[in-house]
């Protein structure tokens with residue numbers, strides 16, 4: 001069974017962030033594996049292990065100046081990676097990214113394509129379903145468990161009340177939620193093996209894509225600092241605390257005056 005996992009490399013959230021001249025996140029430093037995607041990698045590895053054959057490969061679009069994040073996923077056990085890096089893609093929106101990833105994936109014949117429900121930095125949560133549409137595949141989203149039975153993938157789709165069981169015939173695109181499994185730590189052997197696993201960097205031209213079909217890009221017009229929340233008001237309960245709380249709740253329309 002062959003599983004492709006979409007993985008996004010992101011600037012380390014623990015490090016100070018800055019914006020470039022076009023108001024985009026500065027991605028020139030170290031790029032780590034988005035934690036959201038570590039779950040997809042783990043699910044893929046477990047499915048291939050359960051099948052007893054096949055491979056896990058990775059696809060990514062973004063800067064390839066640093067592939068620390070890709071190497072982390074390879075160290076977990078993925079076999080190889082393809083990274084699409086091209087200055088033409090700067091400012092690409094989610095749909096453009098989906099078109100590019102679809103072009104990579106359609107060069108292969110995976111049984112399953114996994115992605116996270118949403119990335120940790122862009123978090124539009126739209127890319128995987130766009131990818132499914134472009135590849136003309138079913139999309140099963142918000143999976144908290146993924147099982148493959150023959151040529152069918154069965155997922156538990158998270159709902160507010162619990163989960164729905166949803167199934168589709170392979171191949172399919174599945175998005176997994178954070179916490180779906182405990183991603184494995186890379187072993188020393190895995191880290192050493194990852195150094196020699198292929199990371200193929202390709203351009204838009206390599207994929208045979210017409211750059212004109214990759215518009216529109218997104219432009220960030222302005223960035224403003226979010227207003228900080230002001231500190232709450234403190235009351236010392238002088239015996240009328242309950243009434244004051246009620247009056248406050250009425251003021252912000254949580255309860256109506258008739259509740260009194």
Ligand SMILES: Cc1cc2nc3c(=O)[nH]c(=O)nc-3n(C[C@H](O)[C@H](O)[C@H](O)COP(=O)(O)OP(=O)(O)OC[C@H]3O[C@@H](n4cnc5c(N)ncnc54)[C@H](O)[C@@H]3O)c2cc1C
Pocket residue numbers: 006007008009024025027034036037040059060061062063084085086087089090091092093094095097101114115116117118119120121122123124125126127128
């Ligand atoms: C030069 C360059 C600069 C970029 N700069 C930025 C930037 O500043 N901010 C930004 O958010 N994005 C940037 N990107 C990446 C790209 O534009 C976004 O990945 C895309 O817009 C998807 O947005 P999202 O993260 O909201 O997707 P979501 O729909 O939230 O992502 C859901 C899941 O889809 C998969 N996925 C998403 N993006 C990718 C990807 N690129 N590669 C592989 N899998 C992916 C992951 O599994 C992810 O968890 C850049 C790309 C390039 C080439």
